[in-house]
Amino acid sequence: MAAPTLRTRGETRDNQCDLVRIVAAAGVLFAHAYALTRHSADEPLYRVAGLNAGNVAVWVFFTLSGYLVAQSLARRADVRSFVAMRAARLAPGLAVAAVVTAWVVGPWVTTLPPSTYVQAAGTLRYVPCALLPPAPEACVLPGVFAANPYPDAVNGSLWTLPVEMAAYAGLLLAGVAGMARNRIAATVVVAGLAALPAAVRAAGAEWPLTRETTNLLGFFAAGTLLYAWGDRVPHSPWVLGVLAVVGIGTWRIAHLYAPVMLAIAYAVLWVGLMRPSRIRWPSRWGDWSYGVYIYAFPLQQAIVAQSGTTSPRVLLLVSLPVTLAVAALSWRLVEGPALRRTRAWLAARGVPAAAR
Numbered sequence: 001m002a003a004p005t006l007r008t009r010g011e012t013r014d015n016q017c018d019l020v021r022i023v024a025a026a027g028v029l030f031a032h033a034y035a036l037t038r039h040s041a042d043e044p045l046y047r048v049a050g051l052n053a054g055n056v057a058v059w060v061f062f063t064l065s066g067y068l069v070a071q072s073l074a075r076r077a078d079v080r081s082f083v084a085m086r087a088a089r090l091a092p093g094l095a096v097a098a099v100v101t102a103w104v105v106g107p108w109v110t111t112l113p114p115s116t117y118v119q120a121a122g123t124l125r126y127v128p129c130a131l132l133p134p135a136p137e138a139c140v141l142p143g144v145f146a147a148n149p150y151p152d153a154v155n156g157s158l159w160t161l162p163v164e165m166a167a168y169a170g171l172l173l174a175g176v177a178g179m180a181r182n183r184i185a186a187t188v189v190v191a192g193l194a195a196l197p198a199a200v201r202a203a204g205a206e207w208p209l210t211r212e213t214t215n216l217l218g219f220f221a222a223g224t225l226l227y228a229w230g231d232r233v234p235h236s237p238w239v240l241g242v243l244a245v246v247g248i249g250t251w252r253i254a255h256l257y258a259p260v261m262l263a264i265a266y267a268v269l270w271v272g273l274m275r276p277s278r279i280r281w282p283s284r285w286g287d288w289s290y291g292v293y294i295y296a297f298p299l300q301q302a303i304v305a306q307s308g309t310t311s312p313r314v315l316l317l318v319s320l321p322v323t324l325a326v327a328a329l330s331w332r333l334v335e336g337p338a339l340r341r342t343r344a345w346l347a348a349r350g351v352p353a354a355a356r
Helices: 017-035 044-049 053-075 079-109 114-119 121-131 156-176 183-203 211-228 237-250 258-272 281-285 289-307 312-348
Strands: none
Touching (some): 053 211, 079 289, 156 211, 156 289, 289 312
């Protein structure tokens, strides 16, 4: 019997992608527990491999996003459907998270008198600032987290969202231009994206072409490439082993460039597209990963502000269940309904909605 391919594994949602996403979101929360208490150097992965767990977790997100969004575009090529579903996935949850941060968390932890805080220009600007590129992580709230070990930062996780939107736009343009269905053209485009980190690092460029930004675009591109060639790429531990050897062998020579990116991206998809084991609850209960991602940082900062803890372990133990509970509510009350209503709106206009 022929070995399954990435494409055949990805034809059904009976896989581990939701589990991988929630683990990656927890990885970001884990890394921030160390960063927000000024113990980044003590993070276990950093001590062992010199890698930040939060960065690795975001690589996982972008790889899965590149594969799944390319799959969605291929299945439902209608531009209206693609744009509407991507907007429905990101915007409502982020808008509510920004409101909660500014008008629930902010008044709770600010050092300013309530009347001063609610009338401050920074408070009134926060929600539109958080919703608009290019740097929502730079949005601040007056008197909020000013005395924390990591002061003034309200939601440092949001910096990746403009990068993700840019990746969606690039993929859509490629699809409109016909490149998404041309594997050779897709490979050339992805090879160019994979070369960006080296070029940007050599040029010493600043934002928006920082090294980590271009890394994320490279991982998104790698996920897209693996979808484009997915019907010819086996879903096999042997392929995983070969790519792991190549990636490890070139790590010091080409740190996070094409061979390493491809090895990591394949490993993410190999795990994500596996048939589920007994751990099926993420798919049953919804995708909490985005809620964890957009709420964890301000909730962790609020816990630090109120408790005064400087222990990453204490912050992790307290913030993880709180964030999961808030993320579950976000999915149940905001994100899930927004996706359902968008699908219904598209269906009423005769436009088939993308699955993801």
